[in-house]
């Protein structure tokens with residue numbers, strides 16, 4: 001694995017995010033899960049490089065990240081993994097083992113307990129430094145609220161300090 005500068009890879013990460021990436025979480029009891037994400041942002045806050053992930057309350061991923069406060073994001077740049085992104089974006093880890101069903105192999109990461117996904121090629125490890133629960137009072141544009149949250153299943157925003165970005169050699 002080759003360590004990269006976060007700012008050199010942000011274009012690749014943002015472009016792939018639109019096509020889908022895997023956020024992976026693991027709690028101290030070993031419960032591990034991955035799900036597809038396409039929303040998120042990369043930038044600087046508190047003098048740190050930060051990736052903000054958006055996870056809805058209804059996700060199994062939410063249950064785990066609430067306990068672990070860390071996550072990895074694995075980006076499938078060369079191998080598009082379309083089918084796997086689709087399954088991991090529709091099925092819940094409460095019902096299936098997505099790693100097994102999608103033939104995705106968890107690999108140990110460097111700085112956090114959450115693994116990365118071997119079949120991807122660009123990785124980010126994050127430690128949550130701040131979280132923010134969305135609620136209906138915050139919307140200044142009701143179109144966004146009505147379109148994205150018709151049933152009140154809001155996102156929680158997890159601001160993850162980017163500890164490391166690296167790619168397969």
Ligand SMILES: Cc1cc2nc3c(=O)[nH]c(=O)nc-3n(C[C@H](O)[C@H](O)[C@H](O)COP(=O)(O)O)c2cc1C
Pocket residue numbers: 019020033034035036037038039040054055056058059060061062085086088089090091092093094
């Ligand atoms: C392309 C795509 C992008 C998605 N992005 C997000 C996201 O950013 N946040 C989120 O909470 N759910 C997102 N989802 C939905 C979750 O991936 C989906 O509900 C998943 O089954 C939840 O899995 P879990 O219950 O195992 O956590 C997305 C789904 C797809 C297909």
